[in-house]
Amino acid sequence: GESVGLHLPTLSVQEGDNSIINCAYSNSASDYFIWYKQESGKGPQFIIDIRSNMDKRQGQRVTVLLNKTVKHLSLQIAATQPGDSAVYFCAENAGGTSYGKLTFGQGTILTVHP
Amino acid sequence: KAGVTQTPRYLIKTRGQQVTLSCSPISGHRSVSWYQQTPGQGLQFLFEYFSETQRNKGNFPGRFSGRQFSNSRSEMNVSTLELGDSALYLCASSLIGQGSGYTFGSGTRLTVV
Numbered sequence: 001g002e003s004v005g006l007h008l009p010t011l012s013v014q015e016g017d018n019s020i021i022n023c024a025y026s027n028s029a030s031d032y033f034i035w036y037k038q039e040s041g042k043g044p045q046f047i048i049d050i051r052s053n054m055d056k057r058q059g060q061r062v063t064v065l066l067n068k069t070v071k072h073l074s075l076q077i078a079a080t081q082p083g084d085s086a087v088y089f090c091a092e093n094a095g096g097t098s099y100g101k102l103t104f105g106q107g108t109i110l111t112v113h114p
Numbered sequence: 115k116a117g118v119t120q121t122p123r124y125l126i127k128t129r130g131q132q133v134t135l136s137c138s139p140i141s142g143h144r145s146v147s148w149y150q151q152t153p154g155q156g157l158q159f160l161f162e163y164f165s166e167t168q169r170n171k172g173n174f175p176g177r178f179s180g181r182q183f184s185n186s187r188s189e190m191n192v193s194t195l196e197l198g199d200s201a202l203y204l205c206a207s208s209l210i211g212q213g214s215g216y217t218f219g220s221g222t223r224l225t226v227v
Contacts, residue, residue, distance in 0.1 A: 032214040043118075043204050043218030044157075051214075089157065093214065099169040100147035100162025100211040107156065 008087065010109045019077040019112075023090030023105045026071065031095035033066060034102070035075045037086045044089060047075070077110075085112045116141065118207050118219035126225045132193040135222045137205035139186050145211030146188040148180060151202040151221070163188050164211050195226045 013019050025033070031052045036044035050057045050064045050073075057064050063076040073090050087109050091102040119138040127133050139146050147170075148160040159172040163182035180190040186207075192199055202223050206216040 034214045034216075036218075041220070043206075043220045046214075046217065049214035091157075093212070095212060097170070098212075099164065100145055100206070100208070100216075101159045101170050101172070102147075102149075102157075102206075102216060103159070104157040 008107050008109050010111065012111045012113065013080050015080065015082060015112055015114050017080050019080045019084070019110060021075045021077075021088050021108045021110065023073040024071060025073060025090065025092050025105070027092060027094055027103065028068070028071065029094050030092035032093040033064070033073050034091045034093070035062075035064060036089045036091060038089060038107070039086045080112050082112045082114050085110055118205060118217050120205055120219035120222050122222060123220065124223045126227060127195050129195055129197060129226055131195050132191060133195060133224060134189050134191045135203055135224070137188045137190075137207070137219060139188070139207030140217055143207035143209055144186050145208045146182060146186065147206045147208075147211065147216065148188070148190050149204045149206065150174070151204060157204070160190065162211055169211065197226050200224060200226045
């Protein structure tokens with residue numbers, strides 16, 4: 001049914017801590033998984049992606065883990081900084097004829113305290 | 115290189131009016147997708163255009179339409195505006211509209227009063 005409103009999960013951390021943001025996805029046919037960061041007044045900004053044939057991928061200060069068995073995706077941010085404060089979204093694309101279509105999770109609000 | 119440009123940034127319209135939003139993709143990107151973002155429903159896919167053809171469409175009423183020009187710029191139109199159409203409208207461009215290489219614009223904030 002329709003949701004009345006989204007209540008975004010929140011994560012509050014201290015500067016320098018490691019952050020882990022989780023996401024459950026629903027489509028077992030999804031081929032690409034992407035993490036986006038959205039700051040106030042801006043569009044989603046690409047952080048890192050992972051393809052379905054991988055289970056881990058690392059970037060600069062970020063790591064994405066994919067567990068296809070339980071349809072779970074996580075984003076780990078090392079040494080979190082105040083500039084990392086934003087809403088984080090996971091997104092999936094099924095590939096094939098799903099042209100241009102990303103299915104987004106509800107998002108998680110990350111707040112980093114100095 | 116220049117990013118995805120959306121104009122205007124803000125719009126206020128009255129119920130029943132129509133509105134046109136514009137999106138200029140990254141140079142060389144031929145696919146443009148549109149999304150609606152609201153606090154209640156999150157980010158939802160509207161449609162995708164590639165080489166002036168709509169290839170994919172989300173679950174929105176026919177009041178929402180779009181088009182793409184030969185230079186890959188895209189417009190979306192909402193007719194007979196309703197209060198519930200108030201949202202941030204985002205476009206994303208990519209080379210071919212597959213995979214993970216989508217770059218988003220900053221959006222157009224539409225308020226319907």
